[in-house]
Amino acid sequence: MRRVRHSKAFLVIAIILLSSLSIGVTKLRVTTWAGAEEAALDEEIIAEFMRLNPEYEVTYEPVPGDYYQKILTDIGAGTPPDVILLDAEMIPAFVEGNYLTDINPFISRLNRDGASGTNLAEYFPVLVDIFRSGRSLYALPKDTSPIGIFYNKKVFDELGVPYPPQEGWTLEEFAETARCLSKDTDGDGKNDVWGFAFPSWVGVVVPLLWAGGGEVFSPDFTQTSGYLNSDLNVKNYEFFMDLLSKGYAPSPQEASSLGGTSALFYTGKVGMTITGRWFNVSIKGQIAKGADLDVGAAPIPYAAPENKATVTYASGWAVPANAADKSGATMLAAFLSSEYAQKKRCLEGGLAISAIKEIAELQAEQDELDAAFIKMLDFARVPVGSQTKYYRPQFEDTWAEAFDRMNVGGETVRQAMDWAAETIDKYIEEGEN
Amino acid sequence: MRRYKTLVGLVVLAGLLILSAFAILNIYAKSSFEEFTAESEAALLKSLKLNYQNLTAEIDTKLNILVDNPGSVNEVIQSLSDEIEYVGLFDYSGNLLRDFGYSSPASLSSSLFFENLTFSSGYPKTEMTLIDGRAYIQTGILMLDDTILLVVLDKFDGITDKANSIYERMLNVYFGNEDDFASLNAYPMLDYETLNSLFTKTMNSQKPEAEEISVEDEKATLNAIAVYDSDNWEVIGFFTTITESSEWSEESRSMLIFLWISAFSSSVFAMLFLYLLFRRSQSSIKMKRSVRFLLGFIAYLPAIILFGVFAFSLFGDSLSKVSSAVALKNAKGWFSDASSLLGYESERSLKEFVDRSKRVLSASFIIKKDDNIVVSNLSEKRIANLEIMNSFNQNDMESGKAKVNDVVHTYVKKNIDGFEFTILFEETSRENSILSIQFFSIGAILVLLVMVVVSTFIISNIESQTLINRTLIGYGFLLPALVHLVWWAVGPMGFALFLAFRRWSIVDAAKPFVGFGNFIELFSDLKFWNAMKNTAVYSIYVPIGMFISLLLAIAVNKLGKLSIVLRVLYYLPVVTAGVATTIVWRWIFNRDFGVLNFILGLVGIKSIAWLESPQFALISMMIIGIWSAIGSQLLIFLAGLQGIPKDFYDAAAVDGASKPRIFWKITLPLLKPTSLFVLVTSVIGSFQVFTPIYVLTQGGPLRSTDVVFYHIWQSAWVDMRMGYAAAQSWILFLLLAALTLVEFKLFGKESWQAYF
Structure with a gap:
């Protein structure tokens, strides 16, 4: 009896020892900026990856704050994570600094071996283009969010205003809708219900300028003068500023003191808001909390049908240049973008529009809002920030300051945009010298 | 006897210290040197790969005529005829249509290459191939008629040949991928495992890799780099060279x-000299301290000099x-x-040539004709x-x-055909190796x-154990x-001073010395001076706050038991998380629903946009x-007040002094040391304000709350310019030191002497 017990004990010890040796296991680290909800989904995806590839042990390291500082320090210190999540806007600077692996060669081999997520034809072409530079590929798209208009159907219904058309609409139609939605309910001579939330954020302004027929950078991304401050753009933004001065939108100060544009939208104080698909997550959250909301989505307005455009923002899984096992890291990056991951994150989690066409179609069937946004991908352009390192932070910061100049500094649109173009061009010149 | 023991201990310690320092330096230098030579060897392989890519590009160019001119097949073949081994015209499914008089080799190129051609967009493709144990270059094009x-x-x-004549290396080519490859030259015989692991390594890192091997019992290094197909998609082989150790x-x-x-x-010298010093100090006890110190210094001087020289x-x-x-x-290659x-x-095609070279070699290139730049990957300004x-x-x-943008490069220049x-070549890795040795x-x-x-010290006091x-x-x-202290204060400060004279980004390997560049830039950087101005204005809150704290302290001091509760209440902001309280302030400052505007509204003042207007944002921060x-000021004042002997007050009361008079003549003067302390620490603290700015305004609107600490943080962590940020920090430090000195002068000697 005693002998049996002994041998059992030995067996247990042997098993513990063997498992602690974990022979032939490669360790990979993946870092994202995920918050709690997203992290839970990521962990499931990673568990599945480890189940399918027992030769890898993946450590998940979400960094919700100061993300880029953390990973840049890691890369600089020579201890990079094997897979990192990158905004498209960070790609140019990372590529220029040689911080990223060109994953093209690895993808082709993994694809031949049938690894999930490595068939580039599965993804929306625009999303693969975001992460391409010449013949190189620097990341695989996690998911995407185009910019469009959310409208509160109830507000429209109450006032008998027709919904924005799904296939697109002109600036004049937009202005007319905004006018019809605005009213002064307490009779103090100032509107307190508004047509739309004023678009001041650069991420929304750029697609609006595109749809107005303008550009913000020269085609080779070496200058903004003559582009950002072109007559077309100035006229276009003046158009919006004019709607603001007519009281069809709350001023940014008003909006922020009333609790922000999201709150105004939920409470029916503004009828439309121009933002990214990510807003759908908040809307669903509000509905889940019991808010009586009925929301539709439509493309942003254009000057003429041939100008129809928007942008789609994306982030992607990339492999730092000094990662040790690049092939394994690429495999993990691909798995994090694969059908399995996209289903978890987009179909079940509803976090964004899936980067994989097939799954996006399933999403469209599930959710009317998502269907509208997926349609926008047909004419969505890659973000400027994925093409030039001068977008983040220089272009973004300069625009924010330019807007302050118009908004609180008393400058005209023309003056502020001229200043912005000149400032950004100076950054480019300094950066290139 | 004991003093000899101590002496021997000291001398041995000195000797061992010098020896071990040199030993560590030795190990460090050796590994740095080996790493550097390995890296340099790798660069040779990159050059070889570039030679190969230039060759395929050259052949592509020759076939390019067929893109616009499919009829000129014969002329193209004519132009290549010297080196042609085989030519064939095939249909889409691989049937031979014409052979131009060449007979097909026993095994023709891989089917993959053919397949790639059929799916190509009609531009020529060229790559190396292995046919019948010999390396060839194969090229092909999909023509308009399919x-x-x-x-x-x-x-x-x-x-x-180039490998032999220019790089003085023997090139071995392996065709295939890392798991399945065939060698072109069989010398030296290397086992599959070695090659397989090396090839996997270079595939994984996408740069040249090396492995230690032994050739004829001599140690040597095997280097390898992967070569890709014409689409830069599949690996088709590896270039390898062997370096004799x-x-x-x-060197x-x-x-x-x-x-x-x-x-x-140097260790023997130090030991001997210390002994001599001991003898000398024994004989002449009245040796001056400075002389003794100088002699001690001389003992270590050779070691110090040799360290420096190395x-x-x-x-x-x-x-x-x-x-x-x-x-x-x-360069020759x-x-x-x-x-x-x-x-x-x-x-x-010089531009393509430079682009290609840049991709493979990651060097910089300038091609000029008659002193005009024809093409370069450097900007004209650079x-x-x-x-x-x-x-x-x-x-x-x-x-x-040469220096390009302050970064040291090795340049090679040659005139070819006008x-x-x-x-x-960037010398960053060499500079950084040297820098780390210098640090050590x-x-x-x-x-x-x-x-x-x-x-x-020991030698001069050897008598008193x-x-x-x-x-x-x-x-x-x-x-x-x-x-x-050294690790967390003096060290970082010293390092910051070192950084201030360099362009230092965490992620950029090149960290060149720029002299006073950062400081010069700083003095013309209007944004920095705007931040300085904002900070100066901001710090005005200090005297105001001190005045309020003092009044409160006097009031609290009078309250007896209740003062304990009040002290806690006033001190709460200090121990509460800054970010949390700042968010509460966001609501207080809200233009339409904020408490502050509500109260002001009661006395008829119109709503103020506290955080959104450039005029008020900084004032909000001061509030x-x-x-x-x-909290903290009050506590210190309270301690100061309680430290004033009651006798003074009693005496004044007896003399019939009025309350204000007692305050001005007794309380305030006796609080001077306390006030000095509060002022100095608060002013320094005000120059370091960060949290409310970061949370509430991010320096806006229109840079009205961009204070210097926030500005430094932005330079360092948003713009990643550590050197520039360090320069700003040092300027801030110097300004604060000067300001503190002024404060000390203002309060007079008796205020700060109280602390000694």
Whole structure:
């Protein structure tokens, strides 16, 4: 009896020892900026990856704050994570600094071996283009969010205003809708219900300028003068500023003191808001909390049908240049973008529009809002920030300051945009010298 | 007897310290040197890969005529005829249509290449291939009528020859992928495992990799780099070279010999000299302290000098020899490609040539004609500011060191057919190796300087053993605090000073010395001075806050028991998380629903946009500043008030002094030391304000709340310019030091003497 017990004990010890040796296991680290909800989904995806590839042990390291500082320090210190999540806007600077692996060669081999997520034809072409530079590929798209208009159907219904058309609409139609939605309910001579939330954020302004027929950078991304401050753009933004001065939108100060544009939208104080698909997550959250909301989505307005455009923002899984096992890291990056991951994150989690066409179609069937946004991908352009390192932070910061100049500094649109173009061009010149 | 024991201990310690410092330096330098030579060897393989890619590009160009002119097949074949091994015209499914009189080799190229051609967009594709145990270059094009022209050229020898003649290396090519490959030359016989692991390594890192092997019982290094197909998609083979370990061992050996000789000679010198010093101090007890110190210093001087010489001159020279030799070889390889390019094409494709070169070599290139830049991957401004540090001529080439944007490069220049070709290799890895050796040496020298002090102290007090023991024990107790201070305060400050003179980004390997560049930029940076101005305005809250705190302290002081509760209440902001309270302030400052505007509204003041208007944003920050500072200021004032002897007040009361008079004549003057302390720490604190700015305004609107600390943080962590941020920090430090000095002067001697 005693002998049996002994041998059992030995067996247990042997098993513990063997498992602690974990022979032939490669360790990979993946870092994202995920918050709690997203992290839970990521962990499931990673568990599945480890189940399918027992030769890898993946450590998940979400960094919700100061993300880029953390990973840049890691890369600089020579201890990079094997897979990192990158905004498209960070790609140019990372590529220029040689911080990223060109994953093209690895993808082709993994694809031949049938690894999930490595068939580039599965993804929306625009999303693969975001992460391409010449013949190189620097990341695989996690998911995407185009910019469009959310409208509160109830507000429209109450006032008998027709919904924005799904296939697109002109600036004049937009202005007319905004006018019809605005009213002064307490009779103090100032509107307190508004047509739309004023678009001041650069991420929304750029697609609006595109749809107005303008550009913000020269085609080779070496200058903004003559582009950002072109007559077309100035006229276009003046158009919006004019709607603001007519009281069809709350001023940014008003909006922020009333609790922000999201709150105004939920409470029916503004009828439309121009933002990214990510807003759908908040809307669903509000509905889940019991808010009586009925929301539709439509493309942003254009000057003429041939100008129809928007942008789609994306982030992607990339492999730092000094990662040790690049092939394994690429495999993990691909798995994090694969059908399995996209289903978890987009179909079940509803976090964004899936980067994989097939799954996006399933999403469209599930959710009317998502269907509208997926349609926008047909004419969505890659973000400027994925093409030039001068977008983040220089272009973004300069625009924010330019807007302050118009908004609180008393400058005209023309003056502020001229200043912005000149400032950004100076950054480019300094950066290139 | 005991004093001899102590002396022997000291002398042995000094000797061992010097020896071990040199030993560590030795190991460090050796590994740095080996790493550097390995890296340089890798660069040679990159050059070989570039030669190969230039060759395939050349053939592509020759076939390009067929893109617009499918009829000119015969002419193209004619132009290539010297090297043609086989030509065939195939249909889409691979049936031979024409053979142009060449007979097909037993095994033709891989089917993958053919497949890639059929799916191509009609541009030529060229890559290396292995046919019947020999390396060839195969090229092909999908033509408009869906036929496929396939040409096999006997041109690969050019690459092998170049490896021999220019790089002095024997090139071995392995065809296939890392798991399944066939060798072109069988020498030397290497086992599958070695090759497989090396190939996997280079595939994974996408750069050249090396492995130690032994050839005929001699140690050697095997280097490999992966070669991809014409689509840059699949690996089709590996270039490998073998470096005999003797290549740079001469250089390495002489370096190490120097170190060993220095180690022994300087430690023996130090030991002997310390002994002599001991003898001397025994004989002349009245030796001056400074003389004794000087003699102690001389004992360690040889070691210090040798450390300096090695780190600041010899080591760099050794690396320089390697890097110049390698740069010269790489440049020769590039020039030979350049001249063959000019042979078949004019300047039209020079841009592609430079792009390709940049991709493979990651160097910089300038091609000029008649002093005009034809093409370069450097901007015109960079080229104009290129600063040549030294140069010498070698045969028909000019080479030397140059600075591009402050970063040291090795450049090689040559004139070919009326064009001036310049190639510049960044010397960052060499500079950084040298820098790390220098850091170590400075550390070692500092330790030796400490030893100077210790040695002179021990020798001059060798008679009183107790003093030595007590001193050592005393410093032993101080040690933890000292280490902490050096590691977390003095060290970082020193490093910041070092950074301030460099362009230092965490992620950029090049960290060039820029002299006073950062400071010069700083003085013309209006944004920085705007931040300074904002900070100065912001710090006005300090006297206001102090005044309020003082009044409150006096009030609280009078309250007896209740004062305990009030003290806690006033101190709460200090112990509450800054971010949390700041968010509460966001609501207080809300324009339409904020408490502050509501209260102001009661007295008829119109709503103020506290955070959104440039006029009020900074004032809002000052209000938060006062509120959060009151707690600690009040507590200190309270302590100060309680420290004033009651007798003064009693005496004044007896004399019939009025309350205000007592305050002005007794309380305030006696609180002077306390006030000085509060003022100095609060002013410094006000210059370091960060949290409310970061949370509420991010420096806006229109930079009205961009304070200097926030600005420094942005430079360092948003713009990633550590050097510039360090320069700003030092300026801030100097300004604060000056300001504090003024404050001390203002309060007079008696205020700060209270603290001594």
